[in-house]
Structures are given as C-alpha cells and as structure tokens.
Amino acid sequence: MKSRRIAALCFAAFAALSAPPAAHAESKWAQSNPDWVEAVEPFRVIGDIYYVGSRGLSSFLITTSEGDILIDGGMPENAPMIAANIEKLGFDIKDVRILLNSHAHFDHTGGLAALKAMSGAEFIASEGDKSALEGGFYLGFENDHDLDAPPVEVDSTIHDGETVNLGGVILTAHLTPGHTRGCTSWTMEMEGRSVLFFCSASVAANRLVDPPQYQGIVADYEKTFEQTKDWRPDVFLANHPFFFGMEERRQRLLAGDENAFVDAEAFPAYIAAAKDAFEKALAEQKAQAAAKKE
C-alpha cells in the first residue's frame, strides 16, 4: 500500500486577497431540499471527529495537533455555516490544512471553493472526479447548469489505497466508483475504532444505460458492491446524515450513550440495501431502454 506525506500548504496570505466565489443563485435545490441548507448544532461524533454539516448534508472536521482536515463542502450557501460550526466547536476554519471530498456532485462540492479560499487548505481529490470538480459540472449532465457547482482547483490527486497523513491522523482513500467516476470513501482509526466515511452507492439521477452517465458506470457499481461486501466498520459515517441514522444516534449521544455511533451492523445493512436498489434500477432502466427501441 502506497503511503505519502501530504505537505499541507499555507496559502493564507493569498486566500485573504481572493474573495470567496459567489454562491450560485438561491438554488431551486435549496427550496426542494430545505434540510440541505438548514443549520443544525455541530457536535463531536467520536474522538477528534466532529459533525459540522447541515441537517441534510454532512461535513466532517477531524482535528489534529498539526491542523485540521475537512471532508465535504455541502451546497455553495453552506460554506459560511460550516465555518461557523467549526468556530462554535472552538476551532478555526483557518486551521483546516487539508480539504477532501466524497464525490463531485454539487450538494457535496458546492461549498468547497469558498472553504478553500477561507482556509488556504490543500484540496486533495481523486483523478476520476477531478474534471467535474475543476469544471464545476456534473459528469454526464454537462449541459444542465442547475447541477453546476463553483469550480474548485484540485491541488493533488489521490489514488486507491493511498493515505493522507496529518498530525498522526492517517486517512486511507478507497475508490468506490459508480455514484460518480471518482467516488472516494475514506477510512481511519479513532480511539481504537475503525471509522468509514462512505462516498455513496445510490443510483439517484444516474443513467446506467442508453447512454450511461459515464463509460463503465455499471461495472464500477458492481466492483464497488463486491469490494465493500465484507466491510464492517465500527463507525459508519457518510455524506447524507440519513444514510447512517445520524439524528437518532445523536439523540442517544445527547442522552449519554458515548457509543451511539459505534455499530458494526450499520454499514453492512446500508450497502446491502443499496445493492438491491441498484439492481432494481438497472433492470428498470434496461427495460425502459428496450421499450424505447421497440
């Protein structure tokens, strides 16, 4: 397994000069999914891992002795909320040295450019998602500008099995493509527990056939389901809180259950359901494509 030390670069002086990109117009997405932009109280999930996202879109802060790591940026309008959540917890967006992304869809990348400008962090992403991140488009829906996000420059690319190391924290990248071409899941250890930040395996708006969202999408999903079928992380986290039952677990945490997020059965249940949903969607999309041809 390749390992490398990522030198976190400090562009603080430059960041101060460049204004954060304007959020794209009050999106219809925020209207149809109000929970995506609704503030919730940030909180400590386990150890040095904190939830700093909105009600419907996760962002995670991992603090270390050498600066912090932030995963995912939510919608464009979420960037100031995420920075405020970090501050509420007693930390500072300017201490974020490394910025990561689960996948290049606007609901998880929209805030990244602004958060990068605020923090001066190094942005590390997969090769497969790089073009969409830097182009600010949704791969396969390039002409649907409702799905655009502010472009964000990728400072370095990460490959399957490589690690991001900062202040003793080691995050390993696992490419789990399908939902996007470069969908990236991250794993780490925290207080003796294995923690997974899962990308996503839902079909959502993706075309699987006729023509596919991107070449090889079906094989990618199948590879991801095969790769993850035996994963049993102690703590399963993901970019949408409902994937891992966040609200219910958070209530238990508030009630004093320190292990509310420790549940090795949570990810196997999630991924089995996602695989069933994928197979159903694939059969439906194939039937629709065949019907169109008749």
Ligand SMILES: [Zn+2]
């Ligand atoms: Zn997505």
